[in-house]
Amino acid sequence: MSWANYVPLVIALVIALPVVLSPISVYADRIVTRFSLIFFGNYISQRGRKRTLRKQLLRAAHIPTTYRTYAAKTAFFTGVAAIVGSILGMYFIWLGLAILAVDAETIRAVFPPDLHFLTNFVGLPTISVFELFALMAVTSLTLGVSFAGAVYWYRWWYPEYRGDERERRIEASLPRTIAFIYALSRSGMEFPKVMRILAEHQHIYGESAEEIHVAVRNMDMFGQDMITAIHTMARRSPSSQFKEFAENLASVLQSGRSLSEFLHQQYRDFQEEAEAQQEKLLDLLATLAEAYVTVLVAGPLFLITILVVLGIAVGDTLDPLRVFVYVILPCANLIFILYLLSATDTLTSTRGYENVEAPVDGLAGVRLADPAQTDGGRDATASVAAEYDESANVARLDAYRRFRSLRSILGNPLRTVVEQPLSLLWVTVPLAALIVLVRLPGVIDAGVLNVREFDDLLIQASLFVIGTFAIAFEVHRRRAEAIEAAVPDLLDRLASVNEAGMTVVESIDRVRRSELGALDTEMDRVWADIRWGSDIETALRRFEARMRTKIISRVVAITTKAMNASGDLATVLRIAASQAKADRRLKRARRQEMVTYMVVVYLAFFVFLFIVVVLSIVLIPSLPDGGTGTALNATSGGVAGPGAQNVPAVGGVGQTGSIDKDEYILVFFHTTIIQGLLSGLVAGQLSSGDIRTGAKHAAILIALAYATFIVLIPGP
Structure with a gap:
């Protein structure tokens, strides 16, 4: 050509x-x-x-x-x-x-x-x-x-x-955003400043804070007045709920009505709306769980059984079975998981965390003062080069900034794994790959790969990676839940002490002496920062950086900003505590409902595993080893006795096809492993709205399927 x-x-x-x-x-x-x-x-x-x-x-x-x-x-x-x-x-x-x-x-x-x-x-x-x-x-x-x-x-x-997508995220974060606005407005802060503070905390309050940022940008960059900026924000928003809130807010600001009463009523209304939205989401998840069990558990099981029967009756169906198990079944499950992710993305959301020490980096270009002009116990007439090696100190500071993140990660690996479970995969995945490569020559016999031994190797490596991550994430999740459970009590106690007339610093000192559960150690560290000369805002920011949870970030943001407006924090803390309790209540109700769906997925997998094992240990071994044989002569209407002539079955009915028993059992084994992995991920997504929770369930189901085949069917 x-x-x-x-x-x-x-x-x-x-x-x-x-x-x-x-x-x-x-x-x-x-x-x-x-x-x-x-x-x-x-x-x-x-x-x-x-x-x-x-x-x-x-x-x-x-x-x-x-x-x-x-x-x-x-x-x-x-x-x-x-x-x-x-x-x-x-x-x-x-x-x-x-x-x-x-x-x-x-x-x-x-x-x-x-x-x-x-x-x-x-x-x-x-x-x-x-x-x-x-x-x-x-x-x-x-x-x-x-x-x-x-x-x-x-x-x-x-x-x-x-x-x-933005509309769903805005409406999901709207109750927390209104609670933040309500709390700061009750502290006596001007409303334009409240809007600017909220716009600065998009990483905490999400898409609704990003909508507020539109109004702040129009005020600061284009010179719009606050009312016009709020109306513009309302017109641009994709959320009808946020649009209604913004329009009502502009009307209240223009009419001179009580802003606090309006925000309090809006907060209660949207909290009820959040509960209604959660009910709708739970109904959707119930439907999806039933659809999953019917279509992606019972359906594949029925189709696999039909293919096996056809293979027995008319010939080998191993290739269609492989296409279904290795291509169609995983793709269908992955599509379902992606849909679940989009349906439950408002339940959990990730965000970045501010580096508390980041402002120090802004001083990198500031010229250092001449030591000869300062009173630090040095001889003013001495040589600057002899008394103060400026270049060496700058080099040390640059090196510290360059390796600070690496030192933070490697300096305390256990804390890093607990706070960031995904970082564990950077170690376990290469380690598992190395183990597979080292053991790979042992599963090659005379230049031919032993598929069954290679399966054992891959499954064991996968269980190591998934299991270790599941343990790390479970510790991380339990730590976060313990912190979330202790936050409302902490806020209530701080509010009570502050109402008694104590300052914020005195309130922290008094509250840290009480029993706070998971926050006992951290409140002692906050008090230690204050005792060593840190201001209260910096101490709380460091507390936020150590905790790395959304609820702590919201509490710190409200507290630090309200302190700048007023020393009376009791009302603000009460509002924050009410919001934290509402979030905990919704999460607890959601978890109780979703446990049922997780159990349904487990039971469906057990049925799937039972049927596949029965096919592997009862049906397949009872078939003839090869060729085609007459399995039944009833179609002739006679009985085959001694010396009688067998009449072939009409149209081949009654003939058993030549099948490879070992290959069918191997495909069944792979089916249970694939189904265990994907069902575990689905169970985690249904139970908590977070696919990372599915690592625990996937490890359990894979281990169960693997152990079942090892004990009952030694071949694979």
């Missing part, structure tokens, strides 16, 4: 490369944006379907670009997709014609007898040049339009999808 045949394909790659690289490369994105505006910028500015609606979608999704740029890039991407699809269409029809040109004798010589039916579809008919041109034109046009339509649809579907 001539190199000229590949010129269109090279052109398609060159055209598509900047578009593919634009999401990850700034330079490619600039090139694409420039060409998009050159080709389609004027057209988008003058025309455009659904312009107002699409502008609102882009703003609601917080996509950082203008409508003109996004629409122009969409048109450019659509055009590129049409060109690439048309070029690929020519190669598609060329490949189809090349396949049809294969003669029947070649297929019979190359493919096994089971695939000889393909000879019925080959044989290139004689076509004219005009017919060939028309066929290529239709194929290119079809693929080009399909590619362009898919790209155009995706580009305008993505802002809507992202806006819907």
Whole structure:
């Protein structure tokens, strides 16, 4: 084939490369944006379907670009997709014609007898040049339009999808956000300052704080007054609940009504709404759990049984069974897990943690004072180089900053694993891979891999990785739950002591002497920081950095900001305690409901394992070893006696196919391991809303399936 045949394909790659690289490369994105505006910028500015609606979608999704740029890039991407699809269409029809040109004798010589039916579809008919041109034109046009339509649809579907995701997250975090605003407003702080503080804590309060950031930005950068900024924020928000709250808030601020009473009522209303939303979510999870058991546990079990029976009756069905077990079943479970993640992402959310010592890095460029000008017990006439080696100290400080994070991780590995369980995988995964590589020669016999021994090796390594992570995460989870359980009591006691007239420092000293459960040691450390000269805000920030939990972050944020407004923290602490108790109550109710779904998944897996084991130890071993034999002659209507002539079964019914027993049992073994892993992840996601909890269940189910096959079926 001539190199000229590949010129269109090279052109398609060159055209598509900047578009593919634009999401990850700034330079490619600039090139694409420039060409998009050159080709389609004027057209988008003058025309455009659904312009107002699409502008609102882009703003609601917080996509950082203008409508003109996004629409122009969409048109450019659509055009590129049409060109690439048309070029690929020519190669598609060329490949189809090349396949049809294969003669029947070649297929019979190359493919096994089971695939000889393909000879019925080959044989290139004689076509004219005009017919060939028309066929290529239709194929290119079809693929080009399909590619362009898919790209155009995706580009305008993505802002809507992202806006819907933000709406769910805003409404999930709205009760905590309103509680924060209510607490700070009761402390006497001006409302614009409350909004600015909330905008600074997006890492704690999530998407609702990001919406407040829109109003703060409009006030600080564009000079809008507070009421106009709140109205603008309401129009841009994708959440109807947040929009209603913002509009009511603006009305209260304009009318002069009591802001505290309004926020208190809104907090109660949205807390009730959160309980109603949780009920809906629990109903959804109940439906999903039933669907999972029916479709992805009972369904596969039924299909596997049917394939085994067909294999016994008409022939080998091992290949379809392998495709189902190794491809279809994992993909279906992964799709279900991804859907569960999107449905339960409001139950748990991760966030980054501020580095308390980070402000020190801002002093790196500050020139150090001349030691000769200071009174530090040094001789002012002495040489600066002799008394104070500035360059050496700066080098030490730079080295400390460079290796501070590594020292924090390696200095106390146990604390690192407890606080960040995922960091354990950086050790266990390479260690498990090394063990597999070291033991791999032992499972190779005469140059042939022993599949059963290799399975043992992989399963043991997987159990090591999953089990150690499950233990670390369980310790981390129990620690977080113990802290969350102690926080409401801590806040109530601090509020009571503060109401008695004590200052914040005196309140901490008094409360730390009482029994606080998981917070006893940490409150002693907070008091130690204060005694050693740290201010109360820095001590609380260090406390937050050590705890690394969302509830502690919210408490510290409310307390530190309220202290700057007023010394009377009792009301603020009461509000924070009420919010913490409400969160605990919702979480406890959710856990009680979800335990039922977890039990359902366990029972479904036990049934699955029981049926597979019965097939492996009862049905498969009772079959003949090979060939085909007459299993039943009832179709003849007679009885086969001594000297009687056996009548073959009609249509092959009653014949047993030749099957490989060991291979079927091996596939059953792999099925239980795969199902155990995926069912464990599903059980964790259903029980807690966090897939990491599923590591514990996956380790238990895999170990159970592995031990069952080892004890009952020594072969695999």
